[in-house]
Amino acid sequence: MSTRAATISPSAVSASAPVSSLSGAATKALTLGVIGLVATAAGLAVSSGKAVAFSYLTGIVFWIGIALGALFLVMIHHVFDAGWSTLLRRQFENWLACLPWLALLFVPLIASAFFAPGMIWKWTNPSYDLAQVGGHGTVAQDVLWVKKSGLLSTTSLVIASIVGFAGWSLLANRFRAHSFAQDTDGNISHTHASRFWTAVGLPFTALSMTLCIILWVKALDYHWYSTMYGVWFFAGCVRGALSVGMIITVWLWNRGDYKGILNNNHMHSHGMLMFAFTVFWAYITFSQYFLIYMANIPEETFWYSLREINNNGHFNTWGYVGFFLLFGHFFAPFLTLIHYPVKLSKIWMPRIAAFIAFVFLVDVTYNVMPSLKKITGDAYPFTSINLLWIATSVVGVGGVCVWAYLNSFSKTKLIPIRDPRIGESLTHHE
Amino acid sequence: MADSIYGLMARFDSASEIFHAAKKVRDAGFKNWDCITPFPIHGLDGAMGVRRSHVPKFSLVGGLAGFTTGMSMIWFTGAFDYPLIVGGKPYFSPLFAFPIAYELTILFTAFATIAGMFILNWLPQHYHPVLKSDQITRGLDDTFYVVIEARDPKFDLIRAKALLTQSGAKEISELEA
Numbered sequence: 138m139s140t141r142a143a144t145i146s147p148s149a150v151s152a153s154a155p156v157s158s159l160s161g162a163a164t165k166a167l168t169l170g171v172i173g174l175v176a177t178a179a180g181l182a183v184s185s186g187k188a189v190a191f192s193y194l195t196g197i198v199f200w201i202g203i204a205l206g207a208l209f210l211v212m213i214h215h216v217f218d219a220g221w222s223t224l225l226r227r228q229f230e231n232w233l234a235c236l237p238w239l240a241l242l243f244v245p246l247i248a249s250a251f252f253a254p255g256m257i258w259k260w261t262n263p264s265y266d267l268a269q270v271g272g273h274g275t276v277a278q279d280v281l282w283v284k285k286s287g288l289l290s291t292t293s294l295v296i297a298s299i300v301g302f303a304g305w306s307l308l309a310n311r312f313r314a315h316s317f318a319q320d321t322d323g324n325i326s327h328t329h330a331s332r333f334w335t336a337v338g339l340p341f342t343a344l345s346m347t348l349c350i351i352l353w354v355k356a357l358d359y360h361w362y363s364t365m366y367g368v369w370f371f372a373g374c375v376r377g378a379l380s381v382g383m384i385i386t387v388w389l390w391n392r393g394d395y396k397g398i399l400n401n402n403h404m405h406s407h408g409m410l411m412f413a414f415t416v417f418w419a420y421i422t423f424s425q426y427f428l429i430y431m432a433n434i435p436e437e438t439f440w441y442s443l444r445e446i447n448n449n450g451h452f453n454t455w456g457y458v459g460f461f462l463l464f465g466h467f468f469a470p471f472l473t474l475i476h477y478p479v480k481l482s483k484i485w486m487p488r489i490a491a492f493i494a495f496v497f498l499v500d501v502t503y504n505v506m507p508s509l510k511k512i513t514g515d516a517y518p519f520t521s522i523n524l525l526w527i528a529t530s531v532v533g534v535g536g537v538c539v540w541a542y543l544n545s546f547s548k549t550k551l552i553p554i555r556d557p558r559i560g561e562s563l564t565h566h567e
Numbered sequence: 568m569a570d571s572i573y574g575l576m577a578r579f580d581s582a583s584e585i586f587h588a589a590k591k592v593r594d595a596g597f598k599n600w601d602c603i604t605p606f607p608i609h610g611l612d613g614a615m616g617v618r619r620s621h622v623p624k625f626s627l628v629g630g631l632a633g634f635t636t637g638m639s640m641i642w643f644t645g646a647f648d649y650p651l652i653v654g655g656k657p658y659f660s661p662l663f664a665f666p667i668a669y670e671l672t673i674l675f676t677a678f679a680t681i682a683g684m685f686i687l688n689w690l691p692q693h694y695h696p697v698l699k700s701d702q703i704t705r706g707l708d709d710t711f712y713v714v715i716e717a718r719d720p721k722f723d724l725i726r727a728k729a730l731l732t733q734s735g736a737k738e739i740s741e742l743e744a
Contacts, residue, residue: 423665426662427662427663430662430663431656477619477623567610
């Protein structure tokens with residue numbers, strides 16, 4: 138690493154993004170977002186509060202996953218002192234602008250634990266009657282909750298969510314502030330400060346993300362045990378973020394911003410990461426299924442049974458979703474991304490990326506929605522009006538994320554022009 | 568005369584010189600020629616017009632063979648040759664055969680990739696005509712050589728020499744066959 142920060146002169150690259158057309162796009166994104174959120178809220182008049190809340194949880198966890206994936210990618214860049222990804226890092230930093238807004242949008246879900254305890258997370262109300270979901274007795278009488286009650290409580294939920302969002306927003310703020318400040322002063326100390334925050338942030342984010350996803354999603358069915366859950370979510374997060382990053386990359390290329398900046402090797406390396414995390418996701422997800430299948434313990438197998446067969450033994454709609462995940466989230470990306478020319482293609486890659494992001498949403502849906510049970514204990518089918526509330530939630534929260542991104546994008550340089558490794562990044566493998 | 572020599576060997580003194588010379592030789596349409604450099608040079612394969620390797624095809628065949636072997640091995644032992652119920656599981660399911668199939672996919676892919684590489688690059692070669700040059704060791708140390716073989720259909724001694732001189736060769740020698 139050079140001791141000087143600026144290795145190329147700012148004038149060598151025209152790195153300021155044209156602002157004019159973007160403020161309109163940002164406003165449109167925000168408008169769309171607000172419409173989505175209002176439509177989700179209007180869903181309360183049509184469906185039960187529980188169904189809408191589960192759908193909204195699906196939508197927001199999808200976008201939180203993408204934001205956390207972006208946070209991880211920025212930190213992974215710093216922890217390895219990576220060179221090639223320097224120019225791509227800036228767009229992930231811009232994306233991180235959405236984290237405080239995601240925290241704000243998550244508040245209604247946490248609030249529901251107080252004004253409607255037990256609606257989303259049954260254990261927020263120990264006197265919740267399990268007969269409503271095909272069980273018997275109350276949560277407080279359930280030995281599996283009693284043994285887990287140290288973690289599964291409203292207090293833990295609130296603390297974990299606050300600590301998580303506060304920590305992630307702080308990290309996002311630090312990485313953004315240091316990176317943007319370096320554009321003007323070219324000071325190497327910003328790189329060192331980012332590395333410090335990475336050293337703190339990586340273990341923090343790994344632990345807080347695991348804890349939050351266990352409380353938010355896994356504990357919707359609090360009987361369940363899985364040691365792979367945090368890693369499963371991590372894999373999904375990074376895949377989502379890499380997909381969004383690829384879509385942004387090709388968008389900027391088509392706009393002309395990346396002319397002379399982006400070369401084939403960036404596409405190749407980015408594509409290889411997407412491929413690697415496809416395999417990683419498959420490895421984790423298969424391991425989770427396989428361990429539960431082999432051990433065959435009722436407290437674990439019920440989670441998959443719920444997503445495959447009803448109590449009467451009939452195959453249910455979630456079974457098809459499971460197979461779609463197997464082929465859509467693994468085989469399809471694996472068999473396309475494995476080809477070198479595909480990884481360089483600016484036609485193929487954004488489409489594959491959009492598909493992966495979509496299947497990540499299906500994966501989150503598969504994890505959240507079947508916990509919404511009928512009185513018989515069977516899952517509500519996949520094909521229901523809830524899909525509409527998931528769609529409005531995704532548009533709502535996504536609109537806010539895109540708005541935050543575009544706002545940040547229009548205020549910052551296109552690439553970190555005075556990062557010590559920017560020269561290396563611009564000539565990646567050339 | 569072209570029949571009696573192996574080819575021409577031209578010396579260059581820097582990586583950038585051989586890089587530009589390689590582009591000229593490539594554009595002149597030569598196929599049977601090579602660059603000898605002391606270290607890998609980024610982008611030289613592109614400058615030489617080398618196409619992407621065929622090794623991945625070997626890898627694919629190896630991978631498919633490994634996957635099939637793994638699946639059929641578990642089916643053969645567990646469901647065909649000696650059916651035995653273990654842990655209340657079916658005689659055969661792709662689920663529990665998957666880890667074995669996965670491992671064998673990786674193992675066979677690795678073998679096929681390495682074998683494919685050796686088949687395609689003809690290594691190890693204990694003899695090569697350029698070894699007759701007493702200068703060749705410098706090509707592994709501090710100089711760069713372009714070697715154009717006489718068997719190339721475009722090869723013409725006078726023209727090839729002119730091309731190399733024009734490309735900035737410091738010294739051109741004929742390699743005996």
